[in-house]
Amino acid sequence: MMIKSVRQRLRLNSVWVVRLFVAFAALLALGNLYYLKRAEYSRPVIQEETYRVINLATEKVPKENATIMSLCRNEDLGGIVRSIQNLEDRFNRNFHYDWVFLNNEPFSDEFKDKVSKMVSGEAKFGLIPAEHWSYPDFIDQDKAREERNKMADMGIIYADSESYRHMCRYNSGFFYRHPLLQKYRYYWRVEPDVDFYCDVDYDPFSVLRQHNKVYGFTISIYEFHATIPTLWDSVKEFLGKNPGAQHKNSLVDFISDDHGNSYNLCHFWSNFEVADMDFWRSKVYDDFFKHLDATGGFFYERWGDAPVHSIAAALFLDRDQIHFFDRIGYNHGVYSMCPVDDNVWVNSKCSCDKNSDFTFRGYSCGQRYYKVTNREKPSNWKQYADL
Template identity: 30%
Template sequence: MKDEKSVKAAIVYLARSKSGDIANLKRSLSLLDVNFNDKFKYPVIIFHEDINENLMKKIREATRSKVQFEKVIFEIPDFLNKEEIPELVYVDGDCFSMGYRHMCRFFSGIIFHHPALEDYDYYWRLDTDSFLLDNINYDVFQFMQERDLEYGYIDIFKDEPASKGLWDTTKKYIEDNNIKPEFLHKFTSNGVWDRSYYYTNFEIAKLDFWRSDEFMNYFEYLDRSGGIYKYRWGDHVIHLLAISIFVPENKVHRFSDIAYQHQGFINNYSMDPDNFRRLRNLKGIIMNHFVKASTSLKRKSGLYRKFIKLIKRES
């Protein structure tokens, strides 16, 4: 059981009031309870723009965790020329709304300075469609603290040809400030970033780094360039670049042991018939995400075809 001497940490979500998002969030919280938080009892903070009291009540009824709601207001920052910001950004056939780009900016750097997190040393970010699939029998925050880790992630992928200008902007920042990156070379080829990114719908991190001058100076440099809004620079790519530039590699950990599912990606979970039956109540949600998931993630998961066969067999 978590006691007063435990790590000061919180689990965070950003949620919309759309019915599908709320349904996913309730299921995510339920699985968080069963597989982690019933034992460790960390507070859950749900950031939102427009969740009303009635929805808050329903969400609280879906979980045994202590839930705190925090309203956020998203706006294009005043230092950017709003006339230069497109309402929609199209990248490689995908369309990214203003709301999506607000979210990218929020998770890239803004969230770490929100008053709701000021008393915490660590955070665990999950998306509303993040599902823990099996029991986690240890305290992930204690794990981070005892090993003096700065950042924990679930996996690394490569972005589609997107994030226009991000590498050039980052490279200039490194050169202008005479920075010697920690392990950025692992994600570059012939001096060019290979578009690797952390799958940030699951990340556990020490807040000290995100609040540090070295990160904030870099983030503000990117932020003021306008690339987040003009070109869809996401938190996933910004975080990988920042971590690999400033954080020693031995302070970064992959949580490869945690059974986790997000859209077309499943980590460390054997989708055999027994496990599949355990998740039958999730079938509709998981199947919906597999259908919508990008082809690259389906290939990465290595489980897509097997999962589809099991879906059909159990239907």
């Protein structure tokens, strides 16, 4: 009897152990489900998985239908060689994308020889058609000259430069039409005398294609109002004539503080662009550029391609198609994007000073971009911000 009683107790205890185990497993599963749901809800709009680091030692890297593009002159040889060497070392020596160089005058043999030896892909040299780098018939050149002089008296940078205006108009509405660029979909714009501070061990072109991104930037900034006093009026006029042009999920709140009534001057700094030329080739952008061009603002004022591109991207694209490349350390002139996240800075072998990062400074539109896109800021961003 005693043995039977012990067996019954052991059997009973075993049942309770199983029951307790099942209950514990159920609670654990519910906890995990809650955590996952909460993480999904609080997840920022743009994720780190967007960047798939490539193991260059073991992987065969497929190339996208893309090129690196530079608009430069013969006298820019020293500056563009510096930019080429920098980007080749940090990125393209592992990917071997072609470079396309465009000039409104023929490139010299010296330029072509030295540059060709610097790039790991094929170097291609193109002459810009005269009709794309000249005054349209509808421009009153006397009036344009008077307006340039007025802006020069105001001390505005590039105020009296005709070539600067031709460049801005060309970058706004023509570069993607050049025969050398017709075979490509994506481009990375690189200018003379720029620096790339971090290793780029992933393919930014693949980021665009795989995640349906159209326009990528590193630096955002406020434009000088004196250079574009009537630009937004022309934009609103276009939208009035084309009420379906603005995307329902646009990023208008990045470029306007009042839902599009006025322009807050924020724009992506277009000296760095990784973008999809199919957007510039689209009907909505083509109509938009033609509308702006017909006003004469590129010559009577000093409209830059940066606000033109930025306004178009912010209005006509789905907001999720605009991408901040926050791991590409970059410098142009006095402004830099230096990743302030410690892990990114170390793992990408960045050489920049985090204190030089412009993203969260007062004249940058970076904080606004983070706010309107619900993007998660680096944990230590306040160390490098103007608060």
